[in-house]
Amino acid sequence: MEDNHYFTLEQVAEGVWAAIVVPGSGALGNAAILDLGDITIVVDTFMLPEAGSLLRQAAVNLTGREVEYVVNTHFHGDHHYGNQAFVGSTFVSTAGTRDFLNGLESLDYEKWQLAIREQIVALTHSKAIQTDERVRQALTYEISDKEHLYVSVPTIRRVLASMTFTDRFVIHGSKRTAEVMTWGGGHTMSDAFVYIPEDKVLVAGDLVLGKSHPAMLHGNSESWVAILDQIGNELEVNCVIPGHGPVTGSESITEMKNYIKDIEIYAKKAADSDQSIDFWLDQGDLEPYDSWLLSHVFEWNLRHLFKKYQVAKMV
Known part of the structure; x- marks a missing residue:
């Protein structure tokens, strides 16, 4: 398979590949290729149509068949702008994600x-x-x-799901199963993920990242933590293909939960103080997250949460 400058492929189990983006390439959000034995699935399609085209070709080369299903985990463009490259595939998302995208104005x-x-x-x-x-x-x-x-x-052409679900959608293959699920919204108002029980692999979308700061501007922290708790309690996970960052293990579920809780506490402390947001940003990133990827996102998150808590104080 020819190399490309958008992503690298990493096989994490038999029939399961992570497509990890190259930073700065424009692809931005990770994707995954699943070979169920007689059915090929792609989870998320990058931010650029040209990267999506290479992802489709990679899936065909790896599995020997066209992609039957494309699953979009949420509405952020870095996970679905590449959809248009998958002509003939069935697109799957939560009903909430499709409804949100369908309600947007036409692209200007x-x-x-x-x-x-x-x-x-x-x-x-x-x-x-x-x-x-x-x-x-x-x-x-x-x-x-x-x-x-x-x-x-x-x-770019907006391609919406032709098949939606509100709880769980299971695709049975001859070798393995893909359980496409949602437990509500956390990172966004509606988040899906894919679980392969035979290999204990979680394709997490942006619910779980690999030692990377998660963007929290469209999310609900309490619901997000609850979803991560449910994943930890109900699914046996050995490997996580995250929405951003490198492939990781089940420990990243706890790390993401801790990050959300810790930055919320820190933001509330900052908002309750007499100091400006710039004072708190000058203190640097929170430990142990000061070595994580996407470090500029920490400022976005802290400014967002600081403003939320300041507004709450005035109510």
Whole structure:
């Protein structure tokens, strides 16, 4: 199989591959390829149509058949903008994810590109004044991802699920099973994940990341922790293919839960103090998360939660 600059493939079990994005390539969110024996499934499709095309070809090369099902774990574009490359596949998502995307306005490509360009300017400014080299590197990747998206915007077509579910959708293959499930919303208003019981593999979407700061702007922390508790209590997991970051083990479920709880406590402490948000950001990232990937996302999360708790104080 030819190499590409969007993702690398890592086999985590027989018939199960993680497609881990190359930072700054524009693909942004991880994906997975599942060979059930007689059925091929792809979970999430990257942010760029061209990366999605290479993912489809990789799935065909690995399994010897076309992709029958594409599962989108949630509504963020880095997990479904590549859908259009999978012509002929059946697209699956939660009913909530489809309803949300279906309710959006039609794509205005000029307006979209203008917004991306403004984001790039803001990110470039943030990088220029940043002294932490880890954060500077993370911002470099983020800017590069945005630049790739800017170029690809005119080619993107929104492809929604043709099949939805509200609880659990099971796909039985001749060798293994894919249990597509949702326990509500945590990272977003509706999150799905895929569990392969024969191999104890969890394809987590953005509910679980591999030592990476999770974006919390569209989520509900309490519900997110409850979902992670339920995963830990009800599923036996040996391997996690995360939405971002490297392949990891079941320990990442607890790590993600701890991160959410710890940053909520920290943000409330900050909001209850007499100090500004910039004072708290100057203290650096929380330990032990100060070595995690996507380090610039810590600032986004803390600003978001700080504002939430300040508003709550005024009610």
